[in-house]
Amino acid sequence: MSGAAREGIGQPVRRKEDFRFITGNGHYTDDISRPRQTYAYFLRSPHAHARIRSIDTSEAEKAPGVAGIFTGRHVADDGLGGLICGWTVTSKDGTPMKVGPHPILALDTVRYVGDHVAMVVAETLAEARAAAELIEVDYEALPAAVSLGSCQKPDAAQVHPEAPRNTCFEWELGNKAETEAAFAKAARVVKLDLTNNRLIPNAMEPRAAIGEYDKGSGIYTLHTTSQNPHVARLVLSAFVGVAPEHKLRVIAPDVGGGFGSKIFIYAEETACVWAAAKLGRPIKWTADRSEAFLSDAHGRDHLSHAELALDADGKFLGLRVKTIANLGAYLSTFSAAVPTYLYGTLLSGQYDIPAIYVEVDGVYTHTAPVDAYRGAGRPEATYLVERMVETAARETGIDPADIRRRNFIRSFPHQTPVIMNYDAGDYQASLDAALEAIDYKGFAARKSDAAKRGKLRGIGISSYIEACGIAPSAAVGSLGAGVGLWESAEVRVNPTGNVEVLTGSHSHGQGHETTFAQLVASRLGIPLSNVEIVHGDTDKVQFGMGTYGSRSGAVGMSAIVKALEKIEAKAKKIAAHLMEAAVEDITFENGAFTVQGTDKSLAWAEVSLAAYTAHGFPSGEIEPGLKEGAFYDPANFTFPAGAHVCEVEIDPDTGIVEIVKFVAVDDFGTIINPMIVEGQVHGGIAQGIGQALLEHGVYDPASGQLVTGSYMDYCMPRADDLPSFTLGFTKTVCPSNPLGMKGCGEAGAIAAPPAIINAVTDALGIRDIEMPATPARVWQALQSAAPRAAAE
């Protein structure tokens, strides 16, 4: 295989970014130090809900090393705006969602444990921390609304006076009358109450920020752990008012994982960059893990009741769902969109369901804000649909694989009753491949073998679909998004022929520097090492929407394709001029421009150089230089889909669930780098297993204290909790983008939880078990279930 072919599209090219990470030469925000920098420490609320009667900082100000102390009063006096939610959801009565203010530092009320009360800046972190202890805050502790089940009751404590009954919105989607009619003619109705457990994202790099101000130019610079630095700059300028957009530079250097939690614009980085000008010195803040637990936006946290109507043949007729979704104490950057347009729109799953009606109440509680976490709404939808389908199979006696096959959507495009228009897919192909890989037919024998060993064995299927790309702009705009959701790219060809590609996507583990470079190198016929991907700096990349929702391939790379097309067009013009041929006669292949039907040819590097020497260009026709940009706005969401199947064995004496086999077969459309894609699937599955068996963000219902506030209490998946995974791929090409890509970053986290819980409930012979299915819960279930012999 030639060098170019080894580096081309579809090849498992080893990552360009790895060298710096495996040798300790990455540059994460906390690794960066600025001259004369100070250190910030945030004094946080110890109460879930309290009125601040007064804050006395006089003793703290005298403490050694203190450079400045900032409270909500300073922020308010400076006229700074609060943090915003960039998506407006409208209730079914036509009223907009009810939004309470979200100040950067609390003014008179704190609304969750960890809420920001004051920022202490000192010469060292230890001094800032010590000084914070000297701040006297006179709190009047108030009752807190903590539990999702009771926060809407009339006597519940109120989080925001703007939102009676703590209800931010009462949203609906689908057709209620048609759904009622479908249920009226049903032969059977399956009902289930489901909990989607609260998760805490826990990217391994804690959030961090360095704010700076240059007095001479009036320019602010913020280094921060962001998945979308341009959106951060826009919010900090247009809404918070820290600085005008052209006077604020946001840099997101190496970022150690995000999973959604670093999309959002938080109080800490805002305060650091704002106060840097007040102080005239850089301010650095890095969260410790305890702060991350308290103040990173959490994920999931739904209570749902669902009903599925079936006819006598097991065909789905209708689905109705009522969900209460926790938003926490304040609306975070995208939190209103997650339990609505990223959730309700996916409730058709892979199935032809003629009528769907969903109601979602978004509610405030005195807990940390809840926003997008890997999958964002789609894991909640998939969990609900796949648990309902599994339960329907058990109650009708139809094999779980068969009931799925009977109901799969088989022709495309398919308009669901909940907005989405699925463009391509072959759901049975993925399911069949997954069942083959796990040897579905041999399960009964394995189950009876396990029983002889005293183990309970179960199998569970999850046929998932997700909507990725989070686009097009017109569609999201009509649904309440405050921003467009396209992506940008700029291709800069240097005189020597190597290339810099600027992208608005941001890589924080996804390997864009390799995958994007593979695309560019193969299109231009140049070595991978001659391509540099530039991202994460608002001074370099003009604008971009960042990375989340598995959008960087389908949207970000499509923008690069568009820019490359322009580059090729101009380069052909230059080549035609140099070779004195008509531009229509120029072909560009494998890095060479050739006049068709002749042996005249110019290499890529020769044309690149000529673009900049520009000798003798007909000035009216060809400008010097070779640089093109493009904005790409997709025609539709993309729809990755697949089937994950899981087999578990449970020890009835201990309640420990062991995943003995996990198979994932995914259809991501075109794959540029299969090694990287497999890695994305592995990581997603691990987070899905974490949700199903291990992880749970728990607040004490009375006090509102976060009970799971460290790695001693919050069970992160460790290597010995997980098996190795068996992966497979099917392929239907996505018709809405030039590369046919669908996105792969969230699939595992979306698909895995119902596969596991379906397997656990199958093994236990029970209808439902709450996630996470910990040994204690499984053991309890075993004790309360009807006696069931292991050797059954």
Place this chain on the structure above:
Amino acid sequence: MSVISMTVNGKPASADIEARTLLVQFIREQLGLTGTHVGCDTSQCGACVVHVDGRAVKSCTMLAAQAEGAEILTIEGLAPNGELHPVQAAFREHHGLQCGFCTPGMIMTAVDMIRRIPDLDEETVREELEGNICRCTGYHNIVKAILAASQEMR
């Protein structure tokens, strides 16, 4: 304040520090070796693993003063002449890293693991990684990389 001295990546290192300074703070803040990371505050995550006199240690669990006179090896010292250590090479070859944040600790743990246990199998590797948390890879490719490096170094 007191002066402490040790050898870090083969070179003498000395500084006047507060007694409460942790080894990881000394490495990152005094020496500017930022490849060693801090991912938690309860000594659970293992992002800060370095070698102290040849053994893998979470550098957030000991004071810098306790390392007085010790030989410290950090991720920056693992490939001194530019040639990757077999474990580093295996992590790259088997895609054992994504965001890279836990990677230095993982690699330093793996080097020690391979030194201590000659016949590693998957189950042992997974057990031995109990003190290192990765949120990106699901450990699948980390386990693969360590097994491959262990084979290679035999």
